[in-house]
Amino acid sequence: MVHLTDAEKGLVNGLWGKINVDEVGGETLGRLLVVYPWTQRFFDSFGNLSSAAAIMDNPKVKAHGKKVLNSFSDGLKHLDDLKGTFAQLSELHCDKLHVDPENFRLLGNVLVVVLGHHLGAEFTPQAQAAFQKVVAGVANALAHKYH
């Protein structure tokens, strides 16, 4: 369970409303693949991942990033029941996709860095702290059904 104060919920929802979720999704996934290249292991079918530029421009990366972040966005509407909200996705990531949950933590932190990049000074330490709770909660929820 994620415990955000009302102020933190306000910060999270307010700032989320200011970003282009589709674009931030593509950028976040792209940066994950650039900064932690071993994460490319899940994306053999994505084509050209041979350089930072190739990764950031890759249409499959952008499309998948958009999918991932829209799912995360749904999570923001159910902060009181992240485990329930992500139960099926958790099973999928374990049983079919075989993704080490450490990758959810990496992606969550890249998202935080990207939010800082886009929002600048508005992404205050307090705002970041609220988002750290959210990304940790989502990562834990996605790992919850692993066996």
Place this chain on the structure above:
Amino acid sequence: MVLSPNDKANVKAVWDKAGGNIGAFGGEALDRMFLGFPTTKTYFSHFDLTPGSKDIQAQGKKVADALTLAVNHLDDLPGALSKLSDLHAHKLRVDPVNFKFLSHSLLVTLSSHLGNDFTPSFHASLDKFFSNVSTVLTSKYR
């Protein structure tokens, strides 16, 4: 995970861009770390941990100066950071997990201030640099 010549150039370029703000960035990174990862506060019970406090600003400048030293000795991090490595191993004994929290907080600080200069490649090089510094600082732990 070794720093390539490109990584070294990227890290130096970021440090040049940050210029005289590096000390303040150090303080901001600590503010972000203490708020985002409250367990890190356990090492600073002797500090005023109010965000922006004089204690935090002074410590931030210390951290920034050490990182600047590292940036100026990228070809020999173990040598340049040897005394700090001893300090962290024998006196401070900060659990290794915390270096990741500070590195992440430094990345967020730089990303929020550097705008377009914080490209994916620079992001990657910085992450590697902080990881290498962390490894050196924990290298004598046992």
